[in-house]
Amino acid sequence: MKTSTLKIALLQDKDRGGIExxxxxxxRLIRRAAAAGAKIIxxxxxxxxxxxxxKQDSDFxxxxxxxxxxITDRFRKAAKRLGVVIVAPxxxxxxxxxxxxxxxxxxxxxxCLGKYRKMHIPQDPGFEEKFYFAPGDLGFRSFQTKFAPxxxxxxxxxxxxxxxxxxxxxxxxxxxxxxxxxxxxxxPASLGALQRDAWLNVQRGHAAANTCYFAAVxxxxxxxxxxxxxxxxxxxxxxxxxxxxPPDKTAILYAECDFDAMEKHRQMWPFFRDxxxxxxxxxxxxxxx
Amino acid sequence: MKTSTLKIALLQDKDRGGIExxxxxxxRLIRRAAAAGAKIIxxxxxxxxxxxxxKQDSDFxxxxxxxxxxITDRFRKAAKRLGVVIVAPxxxxxxxxxxxxxxxxxxxxxxCLGKYRKMHIPQDPGFEEKFYFAPGDLGFRSFQTKFAPxxxxxxxxxxxxxxxxxxxxxxxxxxxxxxxxxxxxxxPASLGALQRDAWLNVQRGHAAANTCYFAAVxxxxxxxxxxxxxxxxxxxxxxxxxxxxPPDKTAILYAECDFDAMEKHRQMWPFFRDxxxxxxxxxxxxxxx
Numbered sequence: 001m002k003t004s005t006l007k008i009a010l011l012q013d014k015d016r017g018g019i020e021x022x023x024x025x026x027x028r029l030i031r032r033a034a035a036a037g038a039k040i041i042x043x044x045x046x047x048x049x050x051x052x053x054x055k056q057d058s059d060f061x062x063x064x065x066x067x068x069x070x071i072t073d074r075f076r077k078a079a080k081r082l083g084v085v086i087v088a089p090x091x092x093x094x095x096x097x098x099x100x101x102x103x104x105x106x107x108x109x110x111x112c113l114g115k116y117r118k119m120h121i122p123q124d125p126g127f128e129e130k131f132y133f134a135p136g137d138l139g140f141r142s143f144q145t146k147f148a149p150x151x152x153x154x155x156x157x158x159x160x161x162x163x164x165x166x167x168x169x170x171x172x173x174x175x176x177x178x179x180x181x182x183x184x185x186x187x188p189a190s191l192g193a194l195q196r197d198a199w200l201n202v203q204r205g206h207a208a209a210n211t212c213y214f215a216a217v218x219x220x221x222x223x224x225x226x227x228x229x230x231x232x233x234x235x236x237x238x239x240x241x242x243x244x245x246p247p248d249k250t251a252i253l254y255a256e257c258d259f260d261a262m263e264k265h266r267q268m269w270p271f272f273r274d275x276x277x278x279x280x281x282x283x284x285x286x287x288x289x
Numbered sequence: 290m291k292t293s294t295l296k297i298a299l300l301q302d303k304d305r306g307g308i309e310x311x312x313x314x315x316x317r318l319i320r321r322a323a324a325a326g327a328k329i330i331x332x333x334x335x336x337x338x339x340x341x342x343x344k345q346d347s348d349f350x351x352x353x354x355x356x357x358x359x360i361t362d363r364f365r366k367a368a369k370r371l372g373v374v375i376v377a378p379x380x381x382x383x384x385x386x387x388x389x390x391x392x393x394x395x396x397x398x399x400x401c402l403g404k405y406r407k408m409h410i411p412q413d414p415g416f417e418e419k420f421y422f423a424p425g426d427l428g429f430r431s432f433q434t435k436f437a438p439x440x441x442x443x444x445x446x447x448x449x450x451x452x453x454x455x456x457x458x459x460x461x462x463x464x465x466x467x468x469x470x471x472x473x474x475x476x477p478a479s480l481g482a483l484q485r486d487a488w489l490n491v492q493r494g495h496a497a498a499n500t501c502y503f504a505a506v507x508x509x510x511x512x513x514x515x516x517x518x519x520x521x522x523x524x525x526x527x528x529x530x531x532x533x534x535p536p537d538k539t540a541i542l543y544a545e546c547d548f549d550a551m552e553k554h555r556q557m558w559p560f561f562r563d564x565x566x567x568x569x570x571x572x573x574x575x576x577x578x
Contacts (some may be wrong), residue, residue, distance in 0.1 A: 200529025205494010239490025
């Protein structure tokens with residue numbers, strides 16, 4: 001009798017060529033995932049649009065929406081109708097000159113529980129995000145959904161153990177990480193494979209260190225010379241991948257989370273008990289030189 | 290021309306039945322590793338003794354030594370003679386009522402660069418360490434050895450991303466983690482396998498998150514009902530295991546570290562640049578409730 005088991009779904013998708021098309025397609029995927037029994041459903045990063053950060057162009061600011069907006073209303077209605085939690089990461093227009101990379105967290109009764117604004121912003125050729133996104137100012141949070149307390153990180157956040165730790169300390173039992181990560185299509189495949197290994201390994205680490213589930217949802221397809229890796233996955237609290245999507249195809253990835261077993265493991269190895277909070281203050285320094 | 294490549298060696302060993310026997314045997318292993326070209330050599334946790342923490346017995350305090358002492362002198366001489374760095378984790382008698390689980394870091398010229406006192410102390414059946422070891426008070430450090438800046442963590446520290454991060458922020462390019470981890474021999478092997486996965490995964494994560502090498506050195510053999518896992522490994526900065534020792538045999542595990550390639554990767558993905566040091570202050574709280 002596994003009364004505590006929860007099915008989640010990750011929507012690994014590609015650019016659908018326009019916001020309305022992407023919204024409609026994603027709504028269909030959510031319906032399908034809900035019909036398959038998924039209770040928490042998460043899309044990839046910036047699922048409504050292409051990955052426009054491949055170049056710095058202020059015209060792309062027109063793709064942004066306030067959060068909440070008509071689009072989040074649409075997904076709030078879907079969440080309520082289907083009785084599922086939806087995590088929907090979008091390009092947020094906050095106000096003059098301030099835009100964020102923001103996930104809306106919608107509960108199963110259709111209420112918007114809140115939002116998470118991407119905290120760590122990358123900047124490198126092909127991923128020109130510091131041009132578009134102001135760093136998040138809402139911190140690392142846990143959202144008490146109908147089914148479980150969950151946290152959300154977005155893409156580049158995935159590399160920062162501080163982010164996962166703070167989200168887990170806030171109570172999250174599953175951390176969702178919508179992302180758009182890939183490599184330059186012209187670079188050697190061997191380098192891409194190693195980078196993908198690093199991406200998987202660092203998130204395995206977050207799961208094992210925080211005794212929680214970790215669910216990474218990536219984009220697929222090639223856009224403007226960037227080949228997104230797909231390979232969305234869910235790690236259990238041992239850091240083992242219990243579900244893994246293909247690198248090159250759209251997919252709905254399902255996984256079962258067993259919170260009773262997780263709780264038992266937490267009681268066996270209570271890492272939080274032994275944290276040396278008296279010795280961590282240098283974590284708020286840039287570098288210890 | 291790989292001028293920056295460095296060979297390291299991990300001494301995965303078992304209880305040798307006495308401090309003098311263990312010291313002599315370890316000196317032989319160090320000689321062998323140095324002859325094979327290793328420049329930094331690390332023993333397992335508490336390599337001089339049995340893993341006495343299987344029960345709480347104050348008689349075992351008699352196994353402790355000051356650090357430095359005659360035994361560290363012996364290894365200082367070996368380090369100087371062989372031109373190698375030695376990381377030697379011991380049971381430190383600091384003074385009345387205060388004992389630590391402490392690694393001595395000995396440079397290739399025979400000087401003692403300093404020590405690392407285990408910061409995170411476990412306590413569970415079979416691993417009664419809070420009885421023996423006062424929590425370390427020297428913090429997380431990098432030691433500038435002749436060959437590379439290295440950090441040391443000890444066993445239970447391995448589960449704490451804060452520890453690895455602070456050690457990397459201090460400048461360490463390789464983190465050594467001598468350990469004595471295993472499972473209760475009477476528990477199912479399937480549970481042990483999962484726990485070992487978690488152990489590997491969390492340390493993969495440290496390597497990938499901090500773009501450094503991570504070297505874990507474990508004990509082997511069964512002592513008083515605890516079966517130590519062996520499986521010592523070295524992860525590269527992608528979090529991939531580039532060397533892995535057997536689970537049930539003593540071994541000298543060698544790995545090559547390529548610091549030029551690591552530096553190139555750090556320049557491609559400069560995580561330290563983007564840390565949100567303004568948003569990490571809750572890391573010094575026990576729990577964010």
